[in-house]
Amino acid sequence: MTEESRNKIAHAGKLGYSFRRHLHERLIEALLFLSAILSIAIMLAIIVMLIKESFVFFQHVSIWEFITDTQWTPLFDDAHYGIMPLVSGTIVSSFIALVVALPLGTIIAIYLSEFAPFTVREMAKPFLELLGGVPTVVYGYFALLFVTPILQTIFPELPGFNLLSAGLVMGIMIIPYVSSMTEDAMRAVPMNLREGSYAMGATRFQTAIRVVMPAAFSGIAAAYILGISRAVGETMVVAIAAGMQPNLTWNPMEPAATITAYIVQVSLGDLPHGSIGYQTIFAAGLTLLLITLAFNIAGHILRKRYREVY
Amino acid sequence: MKSVNDLEEIRRIIGLHKRWDLIFMITGIVALMIAVLTFMALFAHMLVDGMPRLSWDFFTSFPSRRPESAGILSAWVGTTLVMLVTAIAAVPLGIGSGVYLEEYASKNLLTEIIEINVTNLAGVPSIIYGLLALGLFVYQLGFGQSILAAGLALALLILPVVIVATREAIRSIPVAIREGAYALGATKWQTVSDHLLPYSSAGILTGIIIGLARAIGETAPIITIGALTFIAFLPPSPVKSEFPYVSFEWLTAPFTVMPIQMFNWVSRPEEAFQLNAAAAGLVLVVMTLAMNGLAIYLRYRMRKNIKW
Numbered sequence: 001m002t003e004e005s006r007n008k009i010a011h012a013g014k015l016g017y018s019f020r021r022h023l024h025e026r027l028i029e030a031l032l033f034l035s036a037i038l039s040i041a042i043m044l045a046i047i048v049m050l051i052k053e054s055f056v057f058f059q060h061v062s063i064w065e066f067i068t069d070t071q072w073t074p075l076f077d078d079a080h081y082g083i084m085p086l087v088s089g090t091i092v093s094s095f096i097a098l099v100v101a102l103p104l105g106t107i108i109a110i111y112l113s114e115f116a117p118f119t120v121r122e123m124a125k126p127f128l129e130l131l132g133g134v135p136t137v138v139y140g141y142f143a144l145l146f147v148t149p150i151l152q153t154i155f156p157e158l159p160g161f162n163l164l165s166a167g168l169v170m171g172i173m174i175i176p177y178v179s180s181m182t183e184d185a186m187r188a189v190p191m192n193l194r195e196g197s198y199a200m201g202a203t204r205f206q207t208a209i210r211v212v213m214p215a216a217f218s219g220i221a222a223a224y225i226l227g228i229s230r231a232v233g234e235t236m237v238v239a240i241a242a243g244m245q246p247n248l249t250w251n252p253m254e255p256a257a258t259i260t261a262y263i264v265q266v267s268l269g270d271l272p273h274g275s276i277g278y279q280t281i282f283a284a285g286l287t288l289l290l291i292t293l294a295f296n297i298a299g300h301i302l303r304k305r306y307r308e309v310y
Numbered sequence: 311m312k313s314v315n316d317l318e319e320i321r322r323i324i325g326l327h328k329r330w331d332l333i334f335m336i337t338g339i340v341a342l343m344i345a346v347l348t349f350m351a352l353f354a355h356m357l358v359d360g361m362p363r364l365s366w367d368f369f370t371s372f373p374s375r376r377p378e379s380a381g382i383l384s385a386w387v388g389t390t391l392v393m394l395v396t397a398i399a400a401v402p403l404g405i406g407s408g409v410y411l412e413e414y415a416s417k418n419l420l421t422e423i424i425e426i427n428v429t430n431l432a433g434v435p436s437i438i439y440g441l442l443a444l445g446l447f448v449y450q451l452g453f454g455q456s457i458l459a460a461g462l463a464l465a466l467l468i469l470p471v472v473i474v475a476t477r478e479a480i481r482s483i484p485v486a487i488r489e490g491a492y493a494l495g496a497t498k499w500q501t502v503s504d505h506l507l508p509y510s511s512a513g514i515l516t517g518i519i520i521g522l523a524r525a526i527g528e529t530a531p532i533i534t535i536g537a538l539t540f541i542a543f544l545p546p547s548p549v550k551s552e553f554p555y556v557s558f559e560w561l562t563a564p565f566t567v568m569p570i571q572m573f574n575w576v577s578r579p580e581e582a583f584q585l586n587a588a589a590a591g592l593v594l595v596v597m598t599l600a601m602n603g604l605a606i607y608l609r610y611r612m613r614k615n616i617k618w
Contacts, residue, residue, distance in 0.1 A: 021497060028499045029414055035406030036415070039427050039473070042466055046438060049445040104341045111338025115331075124342060126606045131349050133520070133602040135527025137569040138591045141576050142352045145359075145584060172348045201320065203327040205334045226433065233435025235530035236569075240576055260437050260530065267440070267534045273449055281534075285441040289434065296433035300426060 050289060053282030060276060066283070072246035072262070074280045075269075081280070083287055085246040089256035093167045093238050094231035096252055100171025101227055105178030106220070112179070113186040114208040125180070132176035140240030143169035148241065161243030161255035170237045178227040185219025186212050222302040229295035233288060235260035259288045356595065360588030368589060373541070373571065377582035380575075382590055384541040388457065388565035389526060391545060395461020395561070396468065396525050401518055403465070404472025405507075408514075411473070412480045413502055432470035439467045440534025448535050455536040457545060458561040463531045468521035475517020479510035512612045516605045523601035527594060529569035541566040568594050 058066070061081040069082025108128075112121050147165040152158045189212050197207040213220065243255030244265040257265070263281045271277050371381025407424075415421040443463030453459040483506055491501040507514075545563035568590060575587035 025497050025499055029410075032406045032410035032414055035403045036410040036424055037407075038403060039407065039424060039431055039469065042442075042469070043427050043431060045446055046434065046442045049442050050438075053445060104344060107338055107341040108345065111335070111342065115335050115338055126603075126610075128345065129606060130599055130602050131345060133523055133527075133598050134349075134352070135529070135569055135591075135594050135598055137527065137529045137573050137576075138352070138356070138595055141572065141587055141591050142355065144576060145588075146351065146355045172345065175345050201324055203324065203331045205331045206327060208334075229433055233437065235435070235437045236573065239530075240573065260435065263437055263441070264530060264533050267444075267536055271536075282441060282445070285438055289438050292433060292435055292438075293430065296430050299433070300429055 046289070050282050050286040053279050054286045057276070057279035057283045060279075070248050072257075075266070075277050079276075083259075083284065085248040086257055086259045086262050086284060087287070088248050088250060089163065089238075089242065089246070089261070090232055090258040092250055092252055092256065093163045093170065093242060093258055094228065096164060096167025097170035097174055097231040097234075098228060100168055101174035101178050101231070102224055104171075105175045105223075105227070106182055108175065108179040109182035109186060110208050110213070113183045114204055114212060125183075128176040128179060132173075132180075134173075136173065136234065136236040137240070139169050139173050140166075140237045143237055143241035155253065158253055159243075159255055161241065161245075162253055163238075163242050163256050164252040166238045166241040167252060169241065170231060170234055173234070173237065174227050174230055177230055178223050181223035181226065182216075182220050185216040185223065188219065189215045218302040218305045222299040225295050225299035225302065229292045229299065232295070233260065233292050235264060239264040259284050353595065356588045356592045359585050360590075360592040363585050363589035364592065372543070373566075373574075377580060377586055380583075380586055382568065382571055382593065384544060385566050385568045385571035385590070386593075387544055388541070389567045391457050391560060391565065392461045392464065392532075392567055393522060393526060395458060396464040397518070397522060399462055399465035400468050400472055400521065404469050404517075404521075405476050405514060407469075408473045408476025409480065409502055409507070412477045413498065413506065428470050428473050432474070435530075436467055436528055437530040437534055439463050440531030442466070443531060443535045454562060455538070455564060456562045457565045459535050460532050460537060460565065460567070463535060464525040464528060467528065467531060468525050471521035471524065472514075472517050475520070476510070476514050479513025479517070480506050482513070483509050512608055516608045516612075519601050519605040519608070523598045523605070526601070527569055527598050529567075529573055532567055532570060533573070537566055537570055538564055568597075 066081055066083055068084075069080050070084055071080035071082050072085045073080045108124075112124055116124065143165045144160075147169055148158070148160060148162065151162075151165055158164070186208075193211055193215055194207050197211045202210070238258045239261040242258065242261060244257045244261050245255050246262065247254060247256040249256055262284055266277060266281050269277075271281075367379075368381045369386065370383055371379060372383050373385075374380040407428075411421065411424065411428075415424075440463060443459055443466075447453045447459035447462055448455055453462075487505055487509070488501055491505050496504070541564060545560040545565060547560070572587050572590040572594060575583045575590060578584070
């Protein structure tokens with residue numbers, strides 16, 4: 001055997017298949033896979049847990065009663081289990097929040113993406129991110145002790161707890177989510193579309209409204225849907241500022257409870273495990289999850305579509 | 311000449327439309343200002359109400375029935391311990407699954423399901439995580455209404471944030487780095503642990519800080535697992551004087567956290583307690599803003615410094 005071929009064999013031994021090295025790699029890959037699969041386990045655990053407790057609840061209360069009864073008094077002696085008062089509170093507060101957040105968020109996004117000079121954008125984006133990072137309990141405090149008194153000077157008959165101020169503050173809170181996603185969608189629109197529009201003599205505003213927004217439509221719609229989902233699931237602002245009285249009303253000037261506020265209210269009391277009151281929060285939670293999940297999936301589909309265009 | 315007139319006409323129309331540009335520009339600035347001013351009002355209101363209460367005693371006293379002597383000692387200690395559990399649980403799991411999805415996963419149905427699922431988890435309302443923790447951790451696994459249950463609930467909540475940050479940080483590393491490592495005979499894990507993770511550490515850190523800042527402010531999931539609002543004692547110390555020097559008793563202790571303490575004070579009718587709420591809110595906002603600011607600064611520096 002020559003020197004050269006002996007060297008070849010020695011190198012092959014080092015570089016070739018090594019069982020220990022292979023095992024080590026496989027083990028790490030398995031660990032990483034387990035942590036990735038955990039997200040599915042969490043989702044399953046959420047669904048199983050909510051359905052399991054709700055199932056016991058729905059053996060006690062018929063689904064029909066749950067949907068059609070107009071009173072929600074599960075902890076009273078004369079118990080009624082109609083989810084409608086909680087749903088109406090949720091819808092009214094979310095609606096007010098969206099009336100604030102969607103137009104303002106969109107205008108800010110158009111301004112930052114199409115109009116603002118570079119430095120303004122660089123300063124406004126982090127600021128909006130900071131705004132989104134403020135704890136929601138602080139926004140609740142702000143709604144109850146700052147916004148409500150101001151509103152009361154305009155509407156003297158406004159009660160201390162009301163859906164209006166909770167909704168308004170929630171809207172301000174959601175602006176950063178809407179504006180940053182909308183802006184991302186609009187900036188993803190290729191430059192040559194804008195250049196074509198400018199070349200035809202269109203102004204910035206015309207370009208933004210007639211070219212960029214339609215092109216970014218599905219991204220903007222996804223941002224709106226996620227905004228809705230966030231308003232529906234928001235808890236502390238409504239729990240603090242809207243009162244916790246289940247109240248079947250469409251009037252924002254009244255106190256009312258949302259689904260989330262009800263869960264907070266019950267959790268604050270000392271509720272025995274396995275009681276009907278304990279199960280109601282899981283039934284309410286399941287309702288909430290179904291609503292937000294539907295919005296999230298719709299948003300996901302829309303976002304996927306706008307990504308595929310460009 | 312007609313064409314010159316036409317040009318004038320076109321210029322006139324464009325001028326008219328440019329006025330709309332100006333109007334919208336002003337609208338945009340006003341909209342931005344509404345957001346800015348709201349934040350200023352919020353901060354100023356809390357500062358005026360809360361500042362007089364902020365003293366050394368406020369940080370070192372337990373909550374009390376008398377508002378002037380009440381403090382946030384048990385709240386900030388509880389928050390610190392809960393955050394410790396959250397970080398220890400969420401960081402390795404989040405980075406692990408981010409690395410798997412970005413570097414190991416082949417494009418198949420399972421990967422896609424995991425990816426959709428991570429997006430969906432990010433959109434699940436926080437209070438639902440509280441219900442999960444109440445059912446699973448508090449009762450099923452028997453952790454009780456403890457720091458452990460709260461920390462794990464928040465860890466699940468911020469997991470998507472860490473995963474997404476990890477993926478984005480790793481994705482921005484050029485393929486050439488990986489090819490270089492493989493060309494020298496490195497295994498996949500050697501490539502990941504010696505190159506990809508160190509190079510993306512600033513981005514991952516940004517995600518972790520943003521996640522923890524969010525967890526500090528979360529109230530709903532912790533209320534749901536039944537954390538108490540009045541705690542006038544501290545959990546057992548994690549450090550002991552005799553062997554084995556560390557104790558894990560604090561994991562199962564009852565606790566309260568800053569946002570719950572604030573919520574408790576806000577919901578009392580006496581105005582003196584609401585001043586305490588303002589002070590607690592101020593501490594909370596400064597903490598979360600500092601963390602978010604740090605994350606934004608890190609991201610900014612990262613973008614400036616890295617030139618592949």
